[in-house]
Amino acid sequence: MLGMTFAGLRVPLRWCPRPWAVTSMFCMAEPRWGKASVSSTWRLLSGTSIEPPLTRERYGVSRLPFSRVTAQDLHAFQQLVPGRVVTDEEQLRSHNTDWLRTVRGHSEVLLKPESTAEVSQLLRYCNERNLAVTPQGGNTGMVGGSVPVFDEILISTALMDQVISFDNVSGALVCQAGCILESLNQYVEGQGYIMPLDLGAKGSCHIGGNLATNAGGLRLLRYGSLRGTVLGLEAVLADGTILNCLSSLRKDNTGYDLKQLLIGSEGTLGLITAVSILCPRRPCAVNVALLGCKSFTRVLEVFAMCRDLLGEILSAYEFLDTECMRMVQTHLKLSNPLTDSAFYVLIETSGSCASHDEEKLNTFLERALDSGLVTAGTLATDQGKIKALWALRERITEALSHDGYVYKYDLSLPVNKLYDLVAETRVRVGTSARSVVGYGHLGDGNLHLNVTADSHSDTLLAVLEPFVYDWTARHCGSISAEHGLGFKKRDHIHYSKSSAAVQLMQRLKHMLDPKGIMNPYKTIPSID
Ligand code: FAD
Ligand code: MLT
Ligand code: ZN
Numbered sequence: 405m406l407g408m409t410f411a412g413l414r415v416p417l418r419w420c421p422r423p424w425a426v427t428s429m430f431c432m433a434e435p436r437w438g439k440a441s442v443s444s445t446w447r448l449l450s451g452t453s454i455e456p457p458l459t460r461e462r463y464g465v466s467r468l469p470f471s472r473v474t475a476q477d478l479h480a481f482q483q484l485v486p487g488r489v490v491t492d493e494e495q496l497r498s499h500n501t502d503w504l505r506t507v508r509g510h511s512e513v514l515l516k517p518e519s520t521a522e523v524s525q526l527l528r529y530c531n532e533r534n535l536a537v538t539p540q541g542g543n544t545g546m547v548g549g550s551v552p553v554f555d556e557i558l559i560s561t562a563l564m565d566q567v568i569s570f571d572n573v574s575g576a577l578v579c580q581a582g583c584i585l586e587s588l589n590q591y592v593e594g595q596g597y598i599m600p601l602d603l604g605a606k607g608s609c610h611i612g613g614n615l616a617t618n619a620g621g622l623r624l625l626r627y628g629s630l631r632g633t634v635l636g637l638e639a640v641l642a643d644g645t646i647l648n649c650l651s652s653l654r655k656d657n658t659g660y661d662l663k664q665l666l667i668g669s670e671g672t673l674g675l676i677t678a679v680s681i682l683c684p685r686r687p688c689a690v691n692v693a694l695l696g697c698k699s700f701t702r703v704l705e706v707f708a709m710c711r712d713l714l715g716e717i718l719s720a721y722e723f724l725d726t727e728c729m730r731m732v733q734t735h736l737k738l739s740n741p742l743t744d745s746a747f748y749v750l751i752e753t754s755g756s757c758a759s760h761d762e763e764k765l766n767t768f769l770e771r772a773l774d775s776g777l778v779t780a781g782t783l784a785t786d787q788g789k790i791k792a793l794w795a796l797r798e799r800i801t802e803a804l805s806h807d808g809y810v811y812k813y814d815l816s817l818p819v820n821k822l823y824d825l826v827a828e829t830r831v832r833v834g835t836s837a838r839s840v841v842g843y844g845h846l847g848d849g850n851l852h853l854n855v856t857a858d859s860h861s862d863t864l865l866a867v868l869e870p871f872v873y874d875w876t877a878r879h880c881g882s883i884s885a886e887h888g889l890g891f892k893k894r895d896h897i898h899y900s901k902s903s904a905a906v907q908l909m910q911r912l913k914h915m916l917d918p919k920g921i922m923n924p925y926k927t928i929p930s931i932d
Contacts, residue, residue, distance in 0.1 A: 455497075459507045459553050459891065462860070467554045468924055470536040473513055477533060481515055484525045488516035488563065499558050502551050503544050503605075504810055506860070507891055509552030511538070518563045520638060520646055520677040526559060527675065528644025536921045539671035541582065541613025544605035546812055547890025549670045550613070553925040559675060561612050567591060568678065575683040576635060576652040581612025581676045597683040600627035604798040612676040618668030620886030622798070625847035626719040626754070627684055630667055636680035637663045641673070642917035652680045665912070670888045671923035673916050687719070687754035689761045692790045695772065696745030696780040700823040703747050706777050707819070707846060710751060713768040717761050720752035721847035725826070728800045728843045735806035736799055738792075742780040749778075749846075750797045800843050800852075807856040808838050811865070813872050815851045816882035822851045825875055829853060832871060836864050850885040873899040889927045897929060 459465060481489045490496060491513050501508045517523045530537050536556040543550045552558065561582030568578040572595045579588065586606040589599045601614060603621035613619075615637060618630055627633060636651035649663050666676055697703045703723050710718055726746050732738045742748070755761045765783075772778040784790045804810050817825065826842035833840060837855045844852040853872065857864055873883050877899040889897055897906055909928050913920070920930075 454505070455501060456505050456508045456860070459509055459548070459551075462507075463891075465553055465925060468536070468920065470556075470921065470924070471534045472555065473535065473557065477529075477535065478513065480529055481513065481526070484529065485515055485517050485522055488518070490514040490516070496558075499540060499543060499560070500551055502548050504546060504805065504812065506809070507548035507551055507553075509538075509554060509556065511552040511555055511558045514540075514558040514560055516560050516563045520640060523559065523564075523640045523675055523677050524644045524646050527640050527642060530557060531643045531919060531921055534919055534921065536924050537675075538923050539612075539616065539675045541610030541616070542584065542605065542608040544609045545613065545617060545890060546814065546887040547884070548892045549617070549888060549890030549923065549926050553891060556924065561610050561675075561677075564612075564677065570595060571652065572596070574652070574654075575685065576680060577683050578650065578652060578678065578680045579611060580678050581615075582610045585609050585611055585614060592683045593686055596686050598686045600633040600682065600684055601630065604801055611679050611681070615667050615676050615679055616669060616671055617888045618886070620845060620848060620850065622720050622722065622794075622845070624845065625721060630681075631664060633682050634663060634667060634679065635682055637666055637676055638678040639666050639674035639676045642919065642922050646677075647674065650678055650680050654682070668888065670890060670927045672913060672927045673922060675922075685756070688756055689758035690719075690752065690754045690790065691761060691765055692753075692784045692793045693751045693765070693769065694742060694782050694784075694793050694796065695749045695751065695778045696742045697747045697749060697777065698745065698779055700747055702777045703749055703823075703846065704819060706749055706772055709772060709775075709777065710768060713771065714751075714753055714764055717753040717755040717764060718751070718847075719754040720750065720845075722750040722797050722844070723846040724748050724750075724797055724800060724843040725823075725841060727839055727841040728803075729796065731803035731807060731839070731841065732796055732799055735803040736795075738796055738799065740796070741782045741793075745779060748796070750793060797843070800841075804841070804854050804856055809857050809860045811855040811857070811868055812887075813851075813853040813855075813868075813883075814885050814887040815853060815872070815876050816849055816885040817851055817876065817879055818881070819846060819849050821879050822846070822849065825851065825872070825879075826853055828875070829855065829868070829872065833864065833867055836861075836867065845885075848885070870896070870899075876900075891926050894925075894927050895929055897927075 496514055499514050500511055515526055517526060537559050538552045538556040540550050540558050540560045564580040564582035566580045570577050575597050577592060588611060601621045602623045603619055615630055636649050638650045639647045641647060666674060707721055729740050729748060733740060753761050753765055784793050823842055830840040837857050839856045841854050842851060844850045873896050876883050882900045883896055884893060910931050913928050
């Protein structure tokens with residue numbers, strides 16, 4: 405049993421000395437700021453070791469007329485980044501396939517710069533030679549953006565992992581783009597701060613990749629999006645120009661905010677080399693409750709109650725359905741501390757005064773139980789139990805990858821309509837899928853609808869798409885809440901953006917990268 409099961413009684417909460425659940429489902433390397441390389445851990449996580457077919461075959465894409473890498477190019481790369489040019493097929497394998505094992509490219513070279521100057525030289529060279537490139541961080545992206553479609557050159561930020569400065573009065577952290585999110589969190593925790601974002605991929609993803617995808621995650625409800633917490637960034641454009649916008653100022657209204665253009669650009673406008681980000685103080689009191697609800701309507705009512713009664717200490721409101729719970733139980737052998745429920749809600753509070761939080765949480769839990777909105781619940785106040793409860797939510801992605809081929813949808817929807825899509829999809833796919841599950845960041849109006857099947861099938865894909873996108877557009881939602889468009893969703897951008905907006909994006913792309921070498925086939929449909 406996790407934490408204390410409450411039954412309408414006042415639950416004494418205890419101070420939690422090391423508050424955040426620093427869950428790492430990834431076997432990450434020791435935090436380090438040196439130069440040893442961090443190996444990708446995706447291999448350990450994926451449900452299957454079978455490689456997907458090449459993207460060009462599965463999706464019938466045509467290669468654009470970029471140059472091909474020659475021996476002379478390899479020689480030039482060796483001069484620019486000596487000893488950091490990877491051409492070994494075995495070593496390249498994990499970099500050519502995405503975490504979900506749904507897309508696969510066949511890049512023959514991976515470059516590992518250590519500095520912005522090296523990135524600049526590499527991109528200048530590639531641009532002059534008309535060689536396409538794919539920036540890669542931790543390769544945990546969910547939309548096929550981080551791997552080449554054909555033979556694009558991979559430029560990895562793995563060796564750009566230095567903290568540049570940390571201001572322990574303002575909380576402004578400046579670091580290179582290849583720092584692993586979890587390592588950064590550990591680093592700032594030591595100074596009494598936390599990173600403003602947290603996600604299940606924290607043990608592998610890089611902060612540069614987080615910015616490039618504008619990752620949302622588990623703390624967005626409390627600390628807002630990276631569009632607010634990022635203070636500045638440095639990036640290298642396609643022609644090698646270094647764009648230094650690495651400010652640590654909170655306020656700066658001098659001209660256009662260029663960093664916003666790079667945030668969420670998924671490697672198509674430039675390669676982010678450094679980041680300046682504002683870290684919040686580490687909360688000293690953290691509590692996590694897992695509650696069971698009979699229906700989705702009740703999940704929404706509990707959310708409203710939470711916002712009323714917990715107010716500013718509410719730091720996460722996540723939900724999962726019973727199918728998700730079954731997934732983590734079956735594939736990861738996690739145990740459900742509650743009796744079976746149709747829906748589960750994970751609530752986290754974090755604040756600066758344990759007794760204040762305790763009082764608020766007690767009032768809320770009593771009210772939630774007395775009203776009948778919640779049928780069961782358990783509360784965790786110490787780090788081990790907090791971590792165990794978070795695992796039930798954070799590890800759904802991993803559990804799904806063990807269930808089969810995953811069709812993944814990441815949607816923003818009005819909360820009251822959010823679960824209707826899961827129910828309708830279930831009816832629509834019938835027995836052609838193994839499972840249809842719904843979970844997500846309910847507090848942010850973000851649904852993760854996932855469908856699993858024995859294997860990839862064009863027939864099932866046609867049942868799902870454009871149905872899911874049409875449905876989302878009809879309900880004024882977005883077809884990508886936080887994962888981006890990458891390779892898999894770029895041609896569906898019009899479901900969420902007007903053609904005028906897409907055309908302006910295409911013009912911006914053309915202006916910054918006239919030859920189109922930066923992560924081609926991704927995010928923005930080509931002009932033709
Ligand atoms: P990659 O996967 O390597 O790259 C992603 C994209 O960014 C690619 O298009 C790539 O070309 C580009 N890119 C990478 N680095 C740079 C750079 N330095 N400059 C320019 N472009 C670059 N996402 C969420 O939003 N919320 C979640 O809660 C969440 N949870 C996840 C849980 C799991 C288990 C997994 C596997 C993924 C999850 N994700 C989540 C997906 C998420 O987008 C990534 O985990 C993360 O933000 C990507 O970082 P990365 O370093 O792995 O980037
Ligand atoms: C999550 O919230 O768990 C992530 O966005 C990953 C996913 O959608 O599976
Ligand atoms: Zn998510």
